[in-house]
Amino acid sequence: MQAPLGILFDKDGTLLEYHATWMPANHAVALELAQGDLNTAHHLLRAGGWDQATDRVASGSPLAAGDLEDIATLWQDLLPDGPDRTIDSIVAYLDSAFPANMVPTPVCNLPALLTQLQARNIALGVATADSANGLRMSLAPFDILHRFAFAVGFDSGHGRKPEPGMVHGFCAATDLPPDRIWVIGDNRHDIEMALSAGATGIGVLTGTSSAEELRAAGAAMILDSIAALPEIL
Structure with a gap:
């Protein structure tokens, strides 16, 4: 080589x-999108590849390897009813909320x-x-x-x-x-x-x-x- x-x-x-940087953001963003409902937030995170027992995400999962459009597409149908639930609006939210809650x-x-x-x-x-x-x-x-x-x-x-x-x-x-x-x-x-x-x-x-x-x-x-x-x- x-x-x-x-x-x-x-x-x-x-x-x-990854985990030190992103898990605070993953939790905060999921809870906000779930309108404060912890069960719904955990449902979003699990769908994205999160393991609750270890607070880690799986290799190759949407949260580990996907981009914002992948995550928005995954979460769109799992979110509670409300305005601004298009893919574009979710991506725009994620693009501001994830960096704001990261711990680089x-x-x-x-x-x-x-x-x-x-x-x-x-x-x-x-x-x-x-x-x-x-x-x-x-x-x-x-x-x-x-x-x-x-x-x-x-x-x-x-x-x-x-x-x-x-x-x-x-x-x-x-x-x-x-x-x-x-x-x-x-x-x-x-x-x-x-x-x-x-x-x-x-x-x-x-x-x-x-x-x-x-x-x-x-x-x-x-x-x-x-x-x-x-x-x-």
Whole structure:
């Protein structure tokens, strides 16, 4: 496996620890949509892949790997009657409410890590199933957005995971071939996106998937977290 000339990171579960970052938002948003009814909120969360006993979400589930449209489509028919229950209105609500209730929790010292990678002349990008707004709001506290040559969400015009469009966009932005790109993520959608574009998929264990699940998706390597990158490079 060749060393990368570019690395395209997933965000949630890769740059940010998934459960610490997202579970406060998942609970708050579900309860608001359920109009304060805890049973309905839990029904929404369970439909999205939440396990109440562990307060974690399943690998590949809508809450773990889906985008806002996936979640809105899933929840639309489960919500109590009320105004603004179109897919578009639910997506718009989620796009503001999720970032407002997140607790962005980095998996490591992100500025230091990205500095080390850039010192090796590795181009950096981030591609998330979150929205472009959610991407900006959740990474802004760490002052790293300027590090990325390419930063897109599901609504940025480069397609949705696991389609290859986000990888193709990164290649175009950096003038790099896909076979010299590593896509690093915590879900099978990230690995499948990499492979569909001709890139290398690298799995990390800071999200919702196990090493076995990531290997089954085709990951070429599994890392405990992206903090290991300087050592393996």
